[in-house]
Every structure is written in C-alpha cells, then in structure tokens.
Amino acid sequence: MTILTSRLSLGQGPCKVVVKDTIDISGFPTCAGSAALADAPPAAAHAEVVERTLKAGYHIVGKANLHELAFGMTGINAWAGTPENPRYPSLIPGGSSSGSAAAVAAGVADIGIGTDTGGSIRVPAACCGVYGLKPTFGRLSRRGVMPAESSLDCVGPLACDLQVLMAFMAAIDPGFQLPKDSPRPVMGCIGVHAESAIWASIEGQLSRSGMARGDVALPLMAEAFEAAMVIINRETFRACETLLATGKVGADVEQRLKAAAAMTDAELKEAERVRRAFTAEVDAALERHDVLVLPTLPHFPMTAQDAFAGHQDLKISSLTRPFNLSGHPALSIPLEFQQALPVSVQLIGRLGDDAGVCRAALQLMGQVQSAGEEQQTGAKHATAH
Numbered sequence: 001m002t003i004l005t006s007r008l009s010l011g012q013g014p015c016k017v018v019v020k021d022t023i024d025i026s027g028f029p030t031c032a033g034s035a036a037l038a039d040a041p042p043a044a045a046h047a048e049v050v051e052r053t054l055k056a057g058y059h060i061v062g063k064a065n066l067h068e069l070a071f072g073m074t075g076i077n078a079w080a081g082t083p084e085n086p087r088y089p090s091l092i093p094g095g096s097s098s099g100s101a102a103a104v105a106a107g108v109a110d111i112g113i114g115t116d117t118g119g120s121i122r123v124p125a126a127c128c129g130v131y132g133l134k135p136t137f138g139r140l141s142r143r144g145v146m147p148a149e150s151s152l153d154c155v156g157p158l159a160c161d162l163q164v165l166m167a168f169m170a171a172i173d174p175g176f177q178l179p180k181d182s183p184r185p186v187m188g189c190i191g192v193h194a195e196s197a198i199w200a201s202i203e204g205q206l207s208r209s210g211m212a213r214g215d216v217a218l219p220l221m222a223e224a225f226e227a228a229m230v231i232i233n234r235e236t237f238r239a240c241e242t243l244l245a246t247g248k249v250g251a252d253v254e255q256r257l258k259a260a261a262a263m264t265d266a267e268l269k270e271a272e273r274v275r276r277a278f279t280a281e282v283d284a285a286l287e288r289h290d291v292l293v294l295p296t297l298p299h300f301p302m303t304a305q306d307a308f309a310g311h312q313d314l315k316i317s318s319l320t321r322p323f324n325l326s327g328h329p330a331l332s333i334p335l336e337f338q339q340a341l342p343v344s345v346q347l348i349g350r351l352g353d354d355a356g357v358c359r360a361a362l363q364l365m366g367q368v369q370s371a372g373e374e375q376q377t378g379a380k381h382a383t384a385h
Contacts, residue, residue: 002081003102004062005031011054015164018064018109020100023047023155024144025063032146033068033080035248047144049113049155049172056171061109064099068253069243070115070146071236072096073123073316074307078250082304087129088342091301094127094316096120100158101128111168112158115145118232119320121156122332126296126344129334131165131361132158134320135354137327140173147239152232152324162333162367166358178355185360188216188289190348192319194298201335201343202295209364216285216292224278224322227271229314231325233260234268252312279326286328286350291360294319296332296344319346329354333361 005021006028019025022032024043031037046054053060065083067075075098076082083102085093093102097114101124104112114121116134125132133156140155147153159165169176187206206213218224237260243249244257285292298318302311323330329349337343347364349357 003083003099005065007062010060013057013059015058016061016109017058017111018062018103019113020097021063022070022146033066033077035079036243036246048141052172067095068250070096071253076307090303092304092307094124097124101125104158104160105130117153118324119317122296122320125158125332127301129342130160131162132332134330136329136352176355185290187211187213188292190216190294192294194295198295198343201337202345220278220281221322223274224325225318227274228321228325230267230271234263275325282326292348294346296346300341329357331357
C-alpha cells in the first residue's frame, strides 16, 4: 500500500478524495512519510481544507504517501514506500505529493489534495500525466498543514480531468468563479531552456489552439530558483530540526536538512530581495499578457531505478519553484507525447486569478464551453457532490 498511508471513509458522495499526509485529519496521525513521526499522536482536528472538502460533500478515502517530510522531488520513500507511477511505471512519480498524483492517475481518487512549496503538486502531476494546480499563495488555508509556517507553501488539488479540478476548487473556495464570456487570452511564452521534444509538443498544442501569443523574457528566473531554494531550506530546517535528533530521518532528507542548516541570514535577506524583484517582473509580464506559458519540467523525469540508486534531481523544479517565490497561481496541464513520455505545459496567471488560469487552460486544450453549457456542467458537479 504505497500510494496510501492509510485508508479511511469520511464524508458522503461519489467523488473520492485523498489527502497528503502532511495535512491533518482528525483522529489520524500526521506522519509526513517519516519514521521520525511514526509515533505522532492523532490529530485533534481537521485541517481547514479537510473541513471544507467534507462540507462540500466529498468522500475522503485515504491519506496519501509522499516524499519524506515533503522535502524532495523524486517521490522516493524508503520507510513509507514509494508510490508507483501508474501511467509511466519506469519513471519516478515525482515529489513531494507523489501519492496524491499517483492516486488520481490510478483512479483511486477523483481528487488528490497536495501541497506545493517548490513544485510539489506540479512536478508529480507532470510525472504522472495529470492536472495539478498551485493556487495563489494564501488562497487556500494552511491551518492544520505541516509545516505550520511557510512563506512558499500552497495547498492545492490534482485531478485527471480539468473540469473535476475546477469544480472542486469552486466547491471549497466561494471566490473561485470562472469569468463569463471572457475573450480568448493572449499567451506570453517564457523563453526558458527545456528539452527540444518538450517544447515541440507544447508548440504543437499552442498552434492547434490558435491563441494569440507573444514572447516573454524573465531574466530573474534562475535567481528566483536559487532564492526559493534558500527560503525553503531555512524554513524546512526550522520546522524539522528537532527530528534530526531521532536518527530516524531518511538519508536523502537528512543530508538536505543538515546542508540547510548552513543557510545564513545574509542569504535569506538577499533571497527576499530577489522575491520582490522577481514578483514585480512577473506582474509586469502579466500586464501585457493574460497568462504566461512554459514547460512544467525542463527535462523528462528520471527512472525510478536511478532514484532508488540515490540520484537526486532538484533541478527538475527549476521551472516551477520560481512561482512559489512570487506566489502566482500555476497550473500544470498534461499533453500527449508520441514517445510515451510525460510532457506538461504550465500556465501562470495574475495573483488571485486562479479561475482565469483554469479558463485559459480550457481554451488551450479546446475544452471551452458556452456560458450555458458551463452552468449545466456546474449544476451536474454540484449534484454529484
């Protein structure tokens, strides 16, 4: 049972949800995939996102596995087990929300709730060939989510179907409303380095959509990646420092935590300067374009065999992590690829315009409906819940 750490049945309705095991469910321990937390007491209360999910009529069927302490990108977990990648079995499931992505890809759940501090929803979504949304920072409450304090982490959903993902967001967040009769968005393609086959697949989808587009340069992307690494290292070390003394933290995470201890106040101050500058840079680009477009991953995921052998790949988050720093909503969209390797495109939207990003994704993928059809679809989803 590597996809789920525990099976449960909470709430009613046909729509099944799994919840990443960094998110509290009352009566169950939050172990974060770590032997160091194996004896954690049961949570006394639901996290707010769990409360909202149950109130909206969804059925929670289990807690999902993850990369230990949500501090890794491969999804490998020697203690709790590694979720298999259902659609690409030879490849890593991606981390850290590996179980949430694998569960929806395998049909175990309609929705996987994950967390994303540096791509931890979008990377596994891309690896497993599903949709994954990192909402605007702070949009969904982190009350009851580990770590308790973070300036990067976001709670968000994964799903095989974009309409299902959007219906879930609308159900748990009344502010998530699709714009009606909005014009076709202008796409801004960010010039980033990625494997040519990935870009070719994305260019093909953009061409088929017929959407207007322009070119965008974000010169601070590389600096934003490094700044986000500094901040996640500092914040994760502060949250998990005491666990190192147990001697039960997995080797890869232990190594990262010990290295994170070396982050200085000067490095953190510089990272915050980059955060402000990069956020302004993205905002400026979004004044000229409705959404920004780039690959989710710069290269194809490594094999699970290589990951089990100890290889790491933090650079797989080089195109996702900068937008944790800036806080903008980001949606990973799976595309078909002729060589049966996962390819995903990522859309970035204006702060707070999460629904607009999803609407642009519908148009990009040729799934846009009329206003009347959208209302019927929304009513159908509401009835199903």
